[in-house]
Amino acid sequence: MADLHIDFAGIKSKNPFWLASGPPTNTGYQVQRAFDAGWGGAVWKTLGDPVINVTSRFSGLNYGGQRVAGFNNIELITDRPLEVNLREIRETKRAYPDHAIIASLMVEPKQEKWHEIVKRVEDVGVDGLELNFGCPHGMAERGMGSASGQVPELVEKQTYWTKEAAETPVIVKLTPNITDITATAYAAAQGGADAISMINTINSLMGVDLDTWNTIPNVAGKGTHGGYCGPAVKPIALSMVAECATQPDIPVPISGIGGIENWQDAAEFMLMGASSVQVCTAAMHHGFRIVEDMIDGLNNYLDEKGLASVSDLVGRSVSKYKKWGDLDLNHKVVARINQDYCIHCNKCHIACEDAAHQCIEFYTESDGTRALKVREQDCVGCNLCSIVCPAEGAIDMIDQPSDVSMTWNERQRLISTFGG
Amino acid sequence: MQEHQLYLDEKQKIDTLLENNFCIVGIIENLSGTFVAFKQAEETGNAPQATVQLLIPETRKYVTNLLFTSRLDQSVS
Numbered sequence: 001m002a003d004l005h006i007d008f009a010g011i012k013s014k015n016p017f018w019l020a021s022g023p024p025t026n027t028g029y030q031v032q033r034a035f036d037a038g039w040g041g042a043v044w045k046t047l048g049d050p051v052i053n054v055t056s057r058f059s060g061l062n063y064g065g066q067r068v069a070g071f072n073n074i075e076l077i078t079d080r081p082l083e084v085n086l087r088e089i090r091e092t093k094r095a096y097p098d099h100a101i102i103a104s105l106m107v108e109p110k111q112e113k114w115h116e117i118v119k120r121v122e123d124v125g126v127d128g129l130e131l132n133f134g135c136p137h138g139m140a141e142r143g144m145g146s147a148s149g150q151v152p153e154l155v156e157k158q159t160y161w162t163k164e165a166a167e168t169p170v171i172v173k174l175t176p177n178i179t180d181i182t183a184t185a186y187a188a189a190q191g192g193a194d195a196i197s198m199i200n201t202i203n204s205l206m207g208v209d210l211d212t213w214n215t216i217p218n219v220a221g222k223g224t225h226g227g228y229c230g231p232a233v234k235p236i237a238l239s240m241v242a243e244c245a246t247q248p249d250i251p252v253p254i255s256g257i258g259g260i261e262n263w264q265d266a267a268e269f270m271l272m273g274a275s276s277v278q279v280c281t282a283a284m285h286h287g288f289r290i291v292e293d294m295i296d297g298l299n300n301y302l303d304e305k306g307l308a309s310v311s312d313l314v315g316r317s318v319s320k321y322k323k324w325g326d327l328d329l330n331h332k333v334v335a336r337i338n339q340d341y342c343i344h345c346n347k348c349h350i351a352c353e354d355a356a357h358q359c360i361e362f363y364t365e366s367d368g369t370r371a372l373k374v375r376e377q378d379c380v381g382c383n384l385c386s387i388v389c390p391a392e393g394a395i396d397m398i399d400q401p402s403d404v405s406m407t408w409n410e411r412q413r414l415i416s417t418f419g420g
Numbered sequence: 421m422q423e424h425q426l427y428l429d430e431k432q433k434i435d436t437l438l439e440n441n442f443c444i445v446g447i448i449e450n451l452s453g454t455f456v457a458f459k460q461a462e463e464t465g466n467a468p469q470a471t472v473q474l475l476i477p478e479t480r481k482y483v484t485n486l487l488f489t490s491r492l493d494q495s496v497s
Contacts, residue, residue, distance in 0.1 A: 404492065419448065420446070
């Protein structure tokens with residue numbers, strides 16, 4: 001059994017699986033249930049001046065056969081007084097001293113506001129703080145959440161104010177609703193952040209009801225934009241983690257968030273540089289006990305890879321993440337159809353004809369049956385045929401070895417010496 | 421026409437010039453593709469020149485691969 005313990009910027013946890021700040025961490029009852037299920041830590045639902053929420057609040061995007069491929073919410077931060085939350089945090093920490101409790105915080109961008117809440121929250125024994133600079137809805141209209149998080153100067157300044165008062169590690173949670181997340185990640189590091197976490201939710205409108213013409217969700221016939229999360233956002237989150245993990249001037253640990261719903265997702269974020277992961281939507285969809293499979297799965301995977309500790313996994317793929325210009329132009333793969341598995345649906349042919357390079361063609365076998373074959377010399381290895389193919393194993397992408405590697409950047413440097 | 425055949429046609433033009441003692445003296449890339457300027461190597465003064473326009477990505481890669489490999493060989497030797 002591998003060691004799943006982590007030390008994330010000084011926050012110790014018996015495994016890297018934390019509940020992200022959100023509806024599942026609204027109360028002590030919920031967080032204690034989560035800890036009983038096996039979660040190593042929880043980021044308490046964002047504390048601040050208590051709000052009044054609306055109904056309804058959530059909507060799910062079902063795609064094909066999958067429910068909740070994406071999830072949207074217009075719920076704001078805690079609607080409970082700070083004292084109530086602090087009492088429950090204290091009780092929970094006393095009952096579960098080996099579990100990490102991180103308080104998510106959101107207040108107006110004023111120094112005294114950050115100082116006050118930091119002191120009050122740390123008094124009840126939290127293990128760390130997470131600054132919510134990410135929620136794109138509601139609170140942003142009041143100058144908080146992503147409205148703060150989209151301005152690097154405000155991120156740096158508020159992180160600095162927090163650090164002035166904080167004795168526990170400070171994590172800055174970043175918004176993806178920005179062109180370049182490394183700008184705000186850098187600002188957080190400059191402000192003294194001990195760690196960063198990403199991503200918060202993505203600005204979204206889930207849909208419009210074609211019968212009523214109401215937005216989805218709607219509040220008495222009116223709607224607003226919300227925060228999008230769930231499996232659909234994982235590639236966006238993973239890319240942002242990679243962007244930050246590859247920047248030497250962002251030298252802080254990363255907590256990965258965004259569409260993680262099983263151990264494989266978690267391992268991908270860790271390989272790309274996250275040393276803890278946070279989960280919300282999957283816990284809302286499937287319940288706290290999903291963590292059992294996450295723990296078992298990650299443990300088995302580490303054993304299979306011969307890794308003694310989860311920390312040995314962190315960042316192993318970071319060096320493989322490059323700028324496009326540093327990719328090898330001479331690397332070539334081509335599609336090959338395995339006739340033993342092909343079900344002759346012709347989807348690959350249609351996709352290649354309509355949307356790719358017209359290199360999958362019909363031919364007639366010796367027994368008179370028609371089949372499809374890739375004209376490999378015209379195949380650009382785009383993968384589209386294998387992506388749309390419904391028959392597992394029917395299309396393989398075959399590596400075509402090349403002797404010399406040449407990247408776009410190398411090519412352009414070469415051409416520049418020839419007057420190009 | 422299949423793109424591979426177009427590649428072979430463009431590659432043939434390049435290979436023919438190189439076989440006839442032309443060498444690459446300039447490369448310009450613009451919206452119309454890559455223009456490769458050749459000059460016959462051993463001539464002086466009014467040496468024969470030629471320019472080939474390359475339209476196909478594989479050929480544009482091929483011609484720079486020739487130069488790239490040549491540079492690599494020189495750096496090794």
